[in-house]
Amino acid sequence: MAAVRQDVAKLGSGWNKDLLNYALAMQAMDELPIQDRNSWKFLGAMHGFHPQLWRNEHLIKANAPIPTDLTNNTFGNQCQHGSWYFLSWHRAYLYAFESIVAAKVKQLTGDDWALPYWNYLDSSNPKALNLPDAFVAKTLPNGKPNPLRKYPRRNGITAIQASPWLSLAAMEENDFLVGNDGSLGFGGGISDDFVQFEAMTGDLESNPHNTVHGLVGGYMGNALLAGLDPIFWLHHCNIDRLWEAWMNTPGKTMVRDPRWLNGPANRRFIMPVPGDNAPGVTFSGKDTLKGGKYHRTYDDLSIGTGVKPGVQAVARVNMGSPTTQKVQPIGANADVVKVGGAPVQTRIDLEPTATAKGMATMGATATGQEVTRLYLALDSVRGSAPSPLLHVYVNLPPDADPAQHPERQAGSLTLFGLNVASQDDGPHAGGGLGYTIDITDLAQRLTDAGDFDPQHLRVTLVPGEQVSDDEPITIERISVLKRSGVVT
Incomplete structure (x- = not known):
C-alpha cells in the first residue's frame, strides 16, 4: 500500500529524511540521459518541451538527439491547461513521477518515500509561504551542491509573497463546471480533444495554481521549463490535495460527463512507469477518481484548504444543479x-x-x-x-x-x-x-x-x-x- 502524502512542513525542519532522499533521487535521475523515461529531464519535458529553448538553457547539448517520444505526440508536451482535464492529467502526472522517484529512493537508500505537499495557504503556520529549507540550502549535508536549488527561481527567493491575489477563493465554487462550454466553474472549460492549452481556465487553476507558479518565478514561471524545478511537484501535490478536499465536501458537484470520464476523444493520455524504458500506461479521467489507479491519499484535507470535508459547503449560495443553471x-x-x-x-x-x-x-x-x-x-x-x-x-x-x-x-x-x-x-x-x-x-x-x-x-x-x-x-x-x- 502506498504511503500517505504529508505536509512538508510537518516532516521536520532542514534536511529531514524525506527531503534528503528526494534530493538524492533527483540528483541521480538528473544524471540520466533525456532518452531514459525515468530521467529527470524526460519527466520535466512531459509537461512542456521546446528543443531550442532547452538548448539555449543548456539543458540538452546542441547536437544531442531528441527522443522521438517527446516530439511525436506521445509523451512530450502533454500538460493540460485551460481545460477540464487540467486536474485529472496532473494527478496522473504526479502519481507517475512519485512512483519513479520512490523506486529510485528505494534503490539508493532502501527507504519508502511519498511525495509531500507544500501547504502555502495554511493560515496556522506563520512560515507557510516559505520554501522548505531544503529547497534554499546551498549544499547537501555532505557539503556537495544542493540539487533541489539547481534550476533557476526568482533571485534570492526564500518565500513567496503574501499577496492579495493569492487565495483560496476557488474553493468557494460549488460546481466543477457550469455552461455548455464550461466557461465558469472550479475545473476548466470543456475540451473533447487533447489540447495542451485550451480556451478557458478553471478557478483552481487560475488561483492558487497559476499564482504560485508566477510568484516562485524562474523555471516555475515558464510552462516549458516548470517541471524541472523540484518545488513544482510539491506545489502540484497541494493543488491535487485541494481538488481532493473539494470533492470530499458536501455541496460540491463533480463532473460526470462521459467525455471527461473517458476522454480525450482523439488521443489517450500516457504516463511512464518505473523501470528504464518500460511501456507507458494510458488513462482517462475516471482513473484519477476514488477507486482509480491514480488516486492517492493525504494526511489531511482541512488545513489550508478553505473547506472541511464532510461538512456542507456554505461559503457561496447554492444555485442548484449545474445542468439547470x-x-x-x-x-x-x-x-x-x-x-x-x-x-x-x-x-x-x-x-x-x-x-x-x-x-x-x-x-x-x-x-x-x-x-x-x-x-x-x-x-x-x-x-x-x-x-x-x-x-x-x-x-x-x-x-x-x-x-x-x-x-x-x-x-x-x-x-x-x-x-x-x-x-x-x-x-x-x-x-x-x-x-x-x-x-x-x-x-x-x-x-x-x-x-x-x-x-x-x-x-x-x-x-x-x-x-x-x-x-x-x-x-x-x-x-x-x-x-x-x-x-x-
Missing part, C-alpha cells in the same frame, strides 16, 4: 484591447434589462428564489511572455490611480503558459487563453454606492510584471456573463 452574456466591449506599459480602459456596453434583473437578484438567499452571479470574461488573451501579471479594475473614477482604489479591484491574473498558448505554430494555433473573474461582490458594493450603471461598465487593465510596450498582451474580447440559478 444558465450562463448568459449580457454585454461586451467593442474592440481588441492591447495592454503595454500603461493602464488601459475599455467600456462594456450592457443589455440594461438583463443587467438590472441580475443586479436585483445578486443577494438572494431564500430557498426557491432566483439568484444571480456576475463575471468578467477575458477571451483569447495572447502574449509572448511566459507568465505575465494583469490587474483588473472595475469603474475606477476618471483619471484615478488604480493603486489608490483597491476596493475597485476585481482581481489579478497570472497568465501562466501564455507564451505556449499564443504560439501560431503550436497545437493551439495561437488561440490564447481565457479567464473569468467573479465580480458579484464588487458589483454589489458598486450598486450600494450608486456606481453601477446597468448600461455600461468600465474595465481598467493594469500591467504587472512581464507586460510592457515591448511585450504587450492583447485581449480579443471582454464581456460580462450572468449566471442564474435557483437557491436550493
Whole structure:
C-alpha cells in the first residue's frame, strides 16, 4: 500500500529524511540521459518541451538527439491547461513521477518515500509561504551542491509573497463546471480533444495554481521549463490535495460527463512507469477518481484548504444543479484591447434589462428564489511572455490611480503558459487563453454606492510584471456573463 502524502512542513525542519532522499533521487535521475523515461529531464519535458529553448538553457547539448517520444505526440508536451482535464492529467502526472522517484529512493537508500505537499495557504503556520529549507540550502549535508536549488527561481527567493491575489477563493465554487462550454466553474472549460492549452481556465487553476507558479518565478514561471524545478511537484501535490478536499465536501458537484470520464476523444493520455524504458500506461479521467489507479491519499484535507470535508459547503449560495443553471452574456466591449506599459480602459456596453434583473437578484438567499452571479470574461488573451501579471479594475473614477482604489479591484491574473498558448505554430494555433473573474461582490458594493450603471461598465487593465510596450498582451474580447440559478 502506498504511503500517505504529508505536509512538508510537518516532516521536520532542514534536511529531514524525506527531503534528503528526494534530493538524492533527483540528483541521480538528473544524471540520466533525456532518452531514459525515468530521467529527470524526460519527466520535466512531459509537461512542456521546446528543443531550442532547452538548448539555449543548456539543458540538452546542441547536437544531442531528441527522443522521438517527446516530439511525436506521445509523451512530450502533454500538460493540460485551460481545460477540464487540467486536474485529472496532473494527478496522473504526479502519481507517475512519485512512483519513479520512490523506486529510485528505494534503490539508493532502501527507504519508502511519498511525495509531500507544500501547504502555502495554511493560515496556522506563520512560515507557510516559505520554501522548505531544503529547497534554499546551498549544499547537501555532505557539503556537495544542493540539487533541489539547481534550476533557476526568482533571485534570492526564500518565500513567496503574501499577496492579495493569492487565495483560496476557488474553493468557494460549488460546481466543477457550469455552461455548455464550461466557461465558469472550479475545473476548466470543456475540451473533447487533447489540447495542451485550451480556451478557458478553471478557478483552481487560475488561483492558487497559476499564482504560485508566477510568484516562485524562474523555471516555475515558464510552462516549458516548470517541471524541472523540484518545488513544482510539491506545489502540484497541494493543488491535487485541494481538488481532493473539494470533492470530499458536501455541496460540491463533480463532473460526470462521459467525455471527461473517458476522454480525450482523439488521443489517450500516457504516463511512464518505473523501470528504464518500460511501456507507458494510458488513462482517462475516471482513473484519477476514488477507486482509480491514480488516486492517492493525504494526511489531511482541512488545513489550508478553505473547506472541511464532510461538512456542507456554505461559503457561496447554492444555485442548484449545474445542468439547470444558465450562463448568459449580457454585454461586451467593442474592440481588441492591447495592454503595454500603461493602464488601459475599455467600456462594456450592457443589455440594461438583463443587467438590472441580475443586479436585483445578486443577494438572494431564500430557498426557491432566483439568484444571480456576475463575471468578467477575458477571451483569447495572447502574449509572448511566459507568465505575465494583469490587474483588473472595475469603474475606477476618471483619471484615478488604480493603486489608490483597491476596493475597485476585481482581481489579478497570472497568465501562466501564455507564451505556449499564443504560439501560431503550436497545437493551439495561437488561440490564447481565457479567464473569468467573479465580480458579484464588487458589483454589489458598486450598486450600494450608486456606481453601477446597468448600461455600461468600465474595465481598467493594469500591467504587472512581464507586460510592457515591448511585450504587450492583447485581449480579443471582454464581456460580462450572468449566471442564474435557483437557491436550493
